Every structure is written in structure tokens, then in C-alpha cells.
Amino acid sequence: MTTFSVPTLAQMNASGQAPEVLFWVGCAGSFDDRAKKITKAMAKILHHCGVSFAVLGTEEGCTGDPAKRAGNEFLFQMQAMMNIEVLNGYGVKHIVTTCPHCFNTLKNEYPELGGEYKVEHHSQFLNGLLKEGRLKVEGGQFRGKKITFHDPCYLGRANDEYEAPRALLEKLDVELKEMRRCKQNGLCCGAGGAQMFKEAEKGDAEINHVRADEALETKAEIVVAGCPFCNTMLTDGVKNREKEEEVQVLDLAEMIALAEDL
Amino acid sequence: MQFLPNVIFVALLGGAIFWFSKNVGRIRRNILLGRDVDRSDNASGRRANMLRVAFGQSKMQARPIAGFLHFIIYASFLIINIEVLEIIIDGIFGTHRYFAHFLGSAYDVIISFFEILAVATIVTVVIFWWRRNIGKLDRFHKPEMEGWPFKDANIILYIEVALMFALLNMNAVEENFTSSEHSFIVSHSIAPLWSGLSDSGLHLMERFFWWIHIAGILAFLNYLPFSKHFHIILAFPNTYYANLEAKGRFANNSTVTKEVKLMMDPTADPFAAPPSDGPIEKFGAKDAMDLSWVNLLNAYTCTECGRCTSECPANLTGKKLSPRKIMMDTRDRIDEIGKNIETNGEFKEDGKTLLGDYITQEELWACTSCNACVQACPVDIDPLNIIMQLRNFATMEESSAPAELNAMMTNVENNGAPWPFSQMDRANWINE
Numbered sequence: 001m002t003t004f005s006v007p008t009l010a011q012m013n014a015s016g017q018a019p020e021v022l023f024w025v026g027c028a029g030s031f032d033d034r035a036k037k038i039t040k041a042m043a044k045i046l047h048h049c050g051v052s053f054a055v056l057g058t059e060e061g062c063t064g065d066p067a068k069r070a071g072n073e074f075l076f077q078m079q080a081m082m083n084i085e086v087l088n089g090y091g092v093k094h095i096v097t098t099c100p101h102c103f104n105t106l107k108n109e110y111p112e113l114g115g116e117y118k119v120e121h122h123s124q125f126l127n128g129l130l131k132e133g134r135l136k137v138e139g140g141q142f143r144g145k146k147i148t149f150h151d152p153c154y155l156g157r158a159n160d161e162y163e164a165p166r167a168l169l170e171k172l173d174v175e176l177k178e179m180r181r182c183k184q185n186g187l188c189c190g191a192g193g194a195q196m197f198k199e200a201e202k203g204d205a206e207i208n209h210v211r212a213d214e215a216l217e218t219k220a221e222i223v224v225a226g227c228p229f230c231n232t233m234l235t236d237g238v239k240n241r242e243k244e245e246e247v248q249v250l251d252l253a254e255m256i257a258l259a260e261d262l
Numbered sequence: 263m264q265f266l267p268n269v270i271f272v273a274l275l276g277g278a279i280f281w282f283s284k285n286v287g288r289i290r291r292n293i294l295l296g297r298d299v300d301r302s303d304n305a306s307g308r309r310a311n312m313l314r315v316a317f318g319q320s321k322m323q324a325r326p327i328a329g330f331l332h333f334i335i336y337a338s339f340l341i342i343n344i345e346v347l348e349i350i351i352d353g354i355f356g357t358h359r360y361f362a363h364f365l366g367s368a369y370d371v372i373i374s375f376f377e378i379l380a381v382a383t384i385v386t387v388v389i390f391w392w393r394r395n396i397g398k399l400d401r402f403h404k405p406e407m408e409g410w411p412f413k414d415a416n417i418i419l420y421i422e423v424a425l426m427f428a429l430l431n432m433n434a435v436e437e438n439f440t441s442s443e444h445s446f447i448v449s450h451s452i453a454p455l456w457s458g459l460s461d462s463g464l465h466l467m468e469r470f471f472w473w474i475h476i477a478g479i480l481a482f483l484n485y486l487p488f489s490k491h492f493h494i495i496l497a498f499p500n501t502y503y504a505n506l507e508a509k510g511r512f513a514n515n516s517t518v519t520k521e522v523k524l525m526m527d528p529t530a531d532p533f534a535a536p537p538s539d540g541p542i543e544k545f546g547a548k549d550a551m552d553l554s555w556v557n558l559l560n561a562y563t564c565t566e567c568g569r570c571t572s573e574c575p576a577n578l579t580g581k582k583l584s585p586r587k588i589m590m591d592t593r594d595r596i597d598e599i600g601k602n603i604e605t606n607g608e609f610k611e612d613g614k615t616l617l618g619d620y621i622t623q624e625e626l627w628a629c630t631s632c633n634a635c636v637q638a639c640p641v642d643i644d645p646l647n648i649i650m651q652l653r654n655f656a657t658m659e660e661s662s663a664p665a666e667l668n669a670m671m672t673n674v675e676n677n678g679a680p681w682p683f684s685q686m687d688r689a690n691w692i693n694e
Binding site for chain 2: 029058068157159193
């Protein structure tokens, strides 16, 4: 993709350097075609702001979140211990990730197993850059556009972060129209708790279709997500309602990268 | 004979307190059947949470109308119960309106205020009754509410109205006494209803309402341990012992940690016999006794309001999962285990378990772990924690997770991602 290089921690380490922050890409961000675009947008922003960062590359493994939520504590802790060994081996102190599931697991469930890091969701990290003056955001192509934001459960309720993503959106000069259920009361996209990897139980509707309806009710042109799984679920929901021509589903990082023409 | 009413009163009061304590003790024993979990940390944070959430009703106000109405009944309950203290003193010592001697004219103002609260309670109860029985609020008519739970809710409302009527009429009758010294704002206006009675008839009716009121209160007290209404007591310890950490943090099983560390330790002896001390550890929960005492305290605290279920994405889309049912099932099962222990001296295998006989796998696997139920609960109950422990058992002990999840987990195990991509391709995006 790139006009710049994304170093791995191994490469940096070999040349005796240590990055300011580790970009934890996550499985979706590494393998899912849609989520890879979010990963690239985030890498562009980090590069643009002059943040020295690295990825783990082939040394990264699933945090174990879906295994733990599916009840497999063994597999979760195996993954956690392997990742912690790698992270501690490199002396990692600060992690940023675009996936709220990775964020939650690294932040809340790794410390007890020996992995203590400052972990931030990209909305929080980018806000930090804004405050430090290293990231300057102007509305660009999004100025005045009506958008809505879907709170990821693992960022919002799970970790009480509702303001960081909204503060970024405010900088984009968009018109934020909240959904009926938002923030603490936000409706799940339907993917959490390992649901992403299985068919839903029998019911009378799909959760992501209901959530897409709530987003469409706001008449927003863009539905903003902060999670690769929410992104997939909402994109599918919008398609199911045949609104994909009019309504885009974008990640926060993509919004900023597009606004800044990165 | 002069002291007969005092003796009857003391016997009634003593009996009521005895039976109530006995049943609270029974519930306490049942809760302590649960696995131990340490919630002795952060006492000041816990007190603050209890004051805010239970005493201050902060989470009730997420739904302003129900929150406001509930607050009226709650405040009335707390304040009017000050008068119960006077009733008990009068009952034991044969005095009449004992506090009036100290409070002088302020007494009539205070009781008038109580009467206003009593009227507010009656109005609120009528609205609640209407919401439940005629308004057909969806969450009051889910499958788990059929039968006893629905009746229980109405019984509570009927008792509350009866108690308030007895209080108001007692005061109204008394105002007609030739020796009457008091007049209160609400009962004053209904006093004429009783003006046709003779003085002895009035005294008889006053006593009748007095006894109905206090006997009703004591009966209600003893109804609590058998009712969802027990939340008025358990809401306080439940919010005190609630999880105060990030909702996304699910506890790590320390037994698993030991085993995983052993597996990853190259110096460990692979043929070493496992330590033989203690019983074999079971992963996760299959029955109510495998859950923690906090889970069981949660279950007895639940007042079946259904806010959790009405926010649950699975339930909203017609799946069988209802977080409220998880709590009710847990309570019903641990209650059944408690009875089993009472009958047999110790728990005798009854061929039933929480997972399977009460909660089905279909319910279990519909959860998205989104924490909406936990957020919605006005008294900090955590149904998700129970669901996750049941999943632990299903996956690690029974291998009964849905096939697609087993496939996902195989991928994580083999190639470090939930999909079958090679770990070696993880950084391919950089050059795409």
C-alpha cells in the first residue's frame, strides 16, 4: 500500500530502536479485507503524525478474546501467555489497537497474567495526539455531513469510553445525530461474545439488521463504527435494508484519514 | 386482662421477627452454598456505590417515569416506617401516639406529611397495577413471568394499598373521637365517613385499623423472603458487593493459569502425578452451587423488573435468552437445593442441574456478552457473569459448544486467529 514502511518490532529491535507505541493490528485487522482498510488508515495517520510505531507482524496472535467468551479459558490463557511472552520480551509499554475486543482483553485481562501495558483504543490514542497538537483534523470532505456513531460494547459499556470517539468526530465538523439507543444504552451489533463466528440462535430478527434500522432512522449519510466487527455487522445490516448506495459504514480512523487526504 | 393487648402484641411482634429471621437465615445459608469470591476490598468505593445505586436509586432513573414513581414508593416506605416505631412502642407499652407527647404541634404536621405520602403511594400503586395488568408492558409478560411471578407482583401491590388504607382510616376514625386531640390533612377529609358511629364504635374501629395495619406490616415482612420483593433488603448488600471493575474484565480462572504455566514451563516434569490434595477442580459452573455467592446473592436480589431483558439484543430479536430468566432460574434452583438439604441433612443428588434442566444451551449461546443487562440492572445484578461460567462448563467440561465455535477455537489454537489463515500471512496487509 504504502509510500512508507511499517516496521515490525523485530526489525526495530534488531536495529536497536524502540517505538513510541506498538500498533496491535488484531486478527480482523490482519486478515479481513474490510478491516485491513481500517488498519491501513490507522497506519497512515500514525505515519502522518510522526508517531514512531511498529507492529508485531507474524509474532502477533489472537488475544484469546473469542475463545474466552466462548467459554474456553484454557485456550484464552494459552494465547495470552504466548502474547505476553512476546510483548514482555520486547519491553512493550504502550499499545494502541483499532479493535475494542483486543483493547479490552489486553487492558483488563492480561495484567493479572503478567502483561501490564498502557493500552488504548485508537479513538483514545488519536485524541491524545490531538491534545498534544500532533494531529490536526479539519472537516475536509465530511464538513456538515450528517453522521451517526455506533458505540462498540467493548469500548463503551465494557470500559466506559463514550467521549473519545465523539471528540474526534466533533473535530471533523460533522453533524452527529445520535441513535435512539446510544452510549450506555447502545445496542450491540450482534457480533460480541464470539457470535461473530456462528449463526445466531433461532429468533424473529437479526441483531445487526435491527441496529442498522436504528442507524438508518437517523437519516445519517455515514454510520461510524470503532470496531472491525461492528463495521462488518453494520455493513451487512445496511446492505440487507438495501441502503448501501446511500449510506456508508466507516471506521473513525478511515474518517480521519479521508478528511486529511492521507 | 388489662395487659392482654400488650401481651398479644408482643407475642405477634416476637413471632413475626422470629419467623422472618429464620427465613432470612435460610436464604443466607443458600447464598453461602456458593463458591467463595473475595469482595472485601475497596470498602469506601463499595459504600459509595451502595449509597448511590441502592439508597440514591441512581440507576432507576435511567427510565424517568418508572424511576420517579418507584422513588415515591421507596421514599414513602422509608419515611412512613418511622411511624412503625411509634406503633411498636404503643403496642408494647399500651401508650397512644407516644411521639405526640414530645413533638407537640409538630406531630400533626409530621403525620400529615406521612398521610400525603400514603396517598401518593396509593396513586403510584394504582399506576403500577395498571402498567402491569392493563398497559401490557411487554417486559411484564415474557414467558418467565407466567404464573407465580406475575401473581407475586400483584400481591405486593394489593398489600401496599391495604396498608395505606388502614393507616388513613385509623386516623380518620380517631378524629371523630370526642376526646380527639389530632387532625391530619388527608384523614381529616375522610373523617366524615365515620361520623355516624357511636364513640364506642369509633374506638372499636380505630383499634381494628390499628391492628390491621401493624399485623399487615408484620405479615408483609414475613412475605418478603418468599417474594421478589425481598429486593428492598438485598439491594443494599448486593450493590455493596457488586463488581466495581470494568464490565469488560472477565475474571481469569486461576486453576487454568496454574495448568497453562505448567504446560509452558520447559523444566516441568511431564510425568509428574498431579497433586492429590483436595477435590478435583471443575471448570465453570454446571449447577447453582458451582456459582459464586455473589451470583446467588444477585439471584435473591432480583425483583424481576425485566429491564435487563428489555435491553438484551438477543431477547429483542426473539431469541430464547432472557437475562431475567437466568437470574430467576438460578434463584429457583438454589432454593430447591436448599430445600433438599433441609429434607436430607445434606445435598442428596436429585438428578437435576441448573444448566440443562433450568437454563438450556440455546439460551446460553445466544448471548453477545454486550453487558446491556448489567448496565440496565437498577441494583447491579450481573447475569452475564453466570452465563460465562455456564459457558466455561459447557466448553471445557462437556465440549458442547456449537460446532462453529469449536471450529473457530481450533483455528485460534492452530494458527493464532479465529479464521483459517496462516500466522505467517499476518503482516501481508503492509505490502498489499
